[in-house]
Each structure stands twice: as structure tokens, then as C-alpha cells.
Amino acid sequence: MMRIQDPRITLISLLAVTVTAFIISSPVQLHLLTGLCVLYLISLSKFKSALRSAVIYVCLWLLVSILPTSVGSVTVLLFMYIRILPMLAISAALISTPPSLLMWTGARMHLSQRALLAMGVLLRFFTVIKLEMQAIFQGIRARGMFPHWYSVILHPAQSYECLVLPLILRGLKLSSDLTCAAEFRGVESRAMRTCIYPTVCSLKSILGTICFIGGCIMIYYGGYFHG
């Protein structure tokens, strides 16, 4: 079986970018941090994720610069999203990691059983939420409601109700079924978890992470001296 990069390496990078994103203040620092994240993704051969992050970041900045001041709350929401974008970019590197490997990593980092179970259920939700949303949208259309693409915009309150209620019901059902199923899958076992994937911690990835952390520190102090 193919060796997979130890997720702890990426988690360290995620921690570094999270801290940096919250302590930097100038837009230039944010540009540099996003650029660093894009380079990090390229170094991991995640070219699609790197391109997607870069394009979204540029588009959001353009949108913020052209929006009129009268839509202040929208601008605030966009700024918040721009601020967390570097973290989302690094998280994208974790998406392809098998959930069982992430749970194993969590166990190695001495996370509690409850936290591991919550992580397992959360990862499960991530994979099905898109499918559930698609099914709900089809259910709405199948009942002859919102026949046109613009119908959702014409009736925002009703569309919110039609989407949210079934999503909550499905979410509750799925979580209760999963909790019952967990009883028979040894999720609460006291034994130390194992994982079918062998992990590797290559010199290249260690050096890449050290450079990434160094880059974050430079961006922070660069802005500090600049300011």
C-alpha cells in the first residue's frame, strides 16, 4: 500500500497559518500570506487547489474594491472570508487525506475518544452534505416549487425554509443512525487506534514546513517593521 504523508506535518502548517492570519493587520501581509499558501500547495503538487485558492482570492479582492459603500455588511462578510481563505487553502491539502488516517493522527496527538468520534462524524458530514443538498433541491423542484432558476431569489424566505428544514431533519437522522452504528464498530474502544495506511515523514516535507513557518514569521515581522 502506498505511503501517505503524515498529516501532522500539514496540521503544523495549518496552525502556523491560522495564528498568522489572525495577528497580521495590513492587506499586503494578507496578500503575501495567501501567496505563501499557494506556493505551499504547489510544493505538495496540489495544483488545482493552488489555482482555485489564488483565483478566489483575487476575485474577492476585486469584488470588495468595486462594491459600493452602501452594502457595508456584505463587504464585512467578504473581508471575513478573505481573512480565513489562507486557512481554507491549507485545509484543502488535508481533504485528500483518508479520514481514518486523520483519526489515527488525532489519537497519536492524545485527543479524547469523544473528540475523535466527533471528528469522524464531522468528516462523514462533509462528504454527504453536498449530496444531501442536491437531493433536497431536487425534492423541491420535484414538487413543482421554484420552477425557474430565479424563483429562489423571488421567494428567499420560503426557499430558506424549504432548504433548512429537510437539511436539519436529515442531519438529525444521520447523526442518530451513526451514533447507533458506532456502538457496534468499537469507536469507544480503549485500544490504541491503528491505521491501514503506512505514513511517511520525508525530509522534503519537513523542510517545506520549516520554510513555511519561517515565511509566516517573516510576513508578521515584515509588517511590524513596515508599520
Add this chain to the structure above:
Amino acid sequence: MVKLEHLSFHYEDEENICGIHDVSFHLPKGSCTVLCGTSGCGKTTLLRLISGLIPTFFAGEIKGKIEVNGKNPLEMSSDERALTYGMVFQDPRSQFFMPRVLNEIAFSGENLGIERMQLLHKIEVITRQLGLSDLMDRDLSRLSSGQKQKVAIAAACLLNPPLLILDEPTANLDYESTRSLIEILTEIKKNGTTILISEHRLHCLLPITDRYIYLKQGSLAKCWSKSDFEKMTLEETEKYGLRHPDSGKNLFIPSCRDKGDLLVGKAVGFHYAHQCLVLNKLDFSLGKGSVVAVVGKNGKGKTTFGKILCGLLKQKSGKILYRDKPISAAKRCRNSYFVMQDADYQLYAESVGNELVLGKKVTEAIKEKAYAAMALFDLTNLKDRHPASLSGGEKQRVTLAAAYCSDAEIIVMDEPTSGLDAINAKRVAKFIQLLSNANKTVVVITHDELLLRAVSDSIILINENRLLEG
């Protein structure tokens, strides 16, 4: 293997759900037993008691004694429980923790800390036995119902549990997948595993079953050996509200189909992006007021076909004509109604009454139609209830009544009798006839022979892409 002595239970907060009253039986090691009875007779409650989910997840008062493998399920540790039980729920989708087949099968072993090489060996053995070796890297969401069922069984049997419990395992399976399931269970039984199944489709399980236990209102009312059950006539099984291979034969009333075709498909084809062909040059015709059944193997595109009819998907090739004129997907969508298998996706209002008029301008005529629909579909007493508080069968009736109230000419129903006993399946057949009598064209996607016999004027066989007149 399993011993129940004078077991009684009633739910703490839910008086509507049937409990268990003074049930005693024992399941010998290596045997296969089927629990049967009408919906709500206590089968699920009994499975929950044996598996220990009661009272951990469902509070209530237990009297009597339960022993599984010599131990009370409540006293078992998490490890003991995982090593004793293999559990397969009715909808395997909701018991999967991982997105891929390999990870899902390995999950229990990883949790119990089984050494990597030993775990890989166990996975190899079970996947070879169940014929899953080619699916290991596949995404679970892209598998057919039969394949998902196999993965759920593989995951449950990885650690060779002495007791395997299956809740309605054939509910969503076609004939071939059911036969394959029986072969797999035969192999598992040969290894000495005790099997307990709760099921409505009973006769297909004859090859592996040693005993049928019949529950009525929470009590053990009857127990048949395999040979006694096999000998039962249609009349006898109907007396107990159970299904029989001939059920539905006496229900068929030809629909009041008028002259001419409403919807005609010519060489209709469809495929999803990055996937192989789903439908290939399918010809079909749907008469106004007729009832057409769509049958075929799991994963062959029956639901996709239903969505194309309703305009939820657009065909990639071929033509669809409405009264001899081409019709777009958007227009089909406005003129049809798709009743999904899971009613939770389609209920949005705060009461049953409002659900029936949702999205419409409420006029006196609409109100009258909604009241008539509630009377026809036995919903009048529930008109002020929140749809989310209803049982599965009641929710399904609400979606059918909403279809009745709609202006849609074509109504497509996806597996409407999945998981229903004979009595309730016949009720659905009656409701389909009501829709047909209201001059609506009904397309029923189903594996259920009872429903096929009871309502279908013609059958579209998707595997071979052809129309069979009934």
C-alpha cells in the same frame, strides 16, 4: 447464542411505539431466524433490545432476561460489543463512517487496534468472500444499493462476530441482488455465525432460514419451522398480514387509460459526467391515466429515468414528445411530480394541511381539493400535525396527497413500498389507483412484485431498455 426469558419493555416517552410483552425464545448457535410481523409490531424494538441499543439510546423499562453469547448486552464493553455483534441497518448509507469502501471495511479493526498487516489480511479474506475486491477504491456514494449492502455486511463481518443482525436487508434490493445476498449469508452461516433478520419479504429467505418468529403487538404470537412456513397458502399468510409470493394478484384493476399517448420517448439516452452510459436508446410511451412500472437491476438507471421523465434531468440524446410535440425538461418539470423514496426531502410546511397547498395561491377550489385529498389518503385526523412528527408511512401519504392536489399530469414514485408489510403495500397500491382514477399518469419505480401485480398496466424494463405491455 441468544436467550430471551420473559422479556418485556415499554418506551419511556413514546406511547405510540409498540413495546415488547413477555417474549421468550432462544437462538441456537449457527442458526438463522427471521422476525416477521406487520409494521409497528415490535420487530425493531426487539432487535434494539438484543443489540443493547435499548436502554443506551432508547429509554424505557426492561423486565425479564436477555443473554447474548452468555452475557447481558448492557454489561458488555465497547470492544466486546464490536466483537460480538455484526449489525446491518435497513439503510446502509446511514451507517457508513468513511467515504471509501476500503476505509469503511477497515474501520472496526482500526478502532480495536488490530495490527496493520493482520487487519489487511482480514480485509482481503472478507472482500474475496463477498466479491468486493474490485470495489475497494470506489467511493461509497457511487455504489448501487446491492453493492452498498455488501459493503455493510463486509464491514459488520470483518471481525467474525458470532451474531449477525440484519434489519430489512432486502428492502431496496432487486431479485438478483437478493439472491446474491442469500448466497453470502449462506456462506456466513456455514462459518457458524448466528443470523437474526427482521424482514417483510419472507419467502426469498427460505434457503437460509431455520425458523420464522411472528410478532403481534409486541408479543410472540407464532413460530414456524422452515417447512411449515413454506407450506402456508396465500390466504394463511394474508391472515397474519404477511407477504406471500402471490400477494397482489387479486388486487389488479386495469386503469381507466384513455386513448392516445401522453408522453412518448424515442431513443432516449443519458449518462452522468465521467461515468459510463446509464440509459441507451430507450423507447417508451405513457398513456394518460395509466400506471407504468419501471423495473430493472440495482444501479441500472431506474431513478435516473424517473428524473428524466419529470424534467429534473435532461436527456443527453433522443426525443421526448408530449401529445406528439417535443417538450423541454423545464416544461416536463412543471407538468410532473416526483415522489422521492425518502419523504423527509419533500416536506417543508408547518402542518399537513399547509403542506398540501404549499406554493399555491390558496383559493376556495384549492382548499376543497386539499380537504378531498386528506379524506382520500386518510390524513384528515392529522391535518394540524407537523409533517416532521409523522411516521414514515404517514409522511409518504402526505407526499402522495400533495401529488394528488398538484396540477401535475405525470406522477413518478420511487420505491413507494420499500420496507412496507403486505397490508401497507396494498394500501399504497390503492392510493396509486386513486391517482390513476384522477386521470394522472403514474410511473412506479419498484422491485416489489406485489405492487407490480397490483397496479401496473405495463412495465418498462430498464436493463434491456424495452417496454413490456402488461
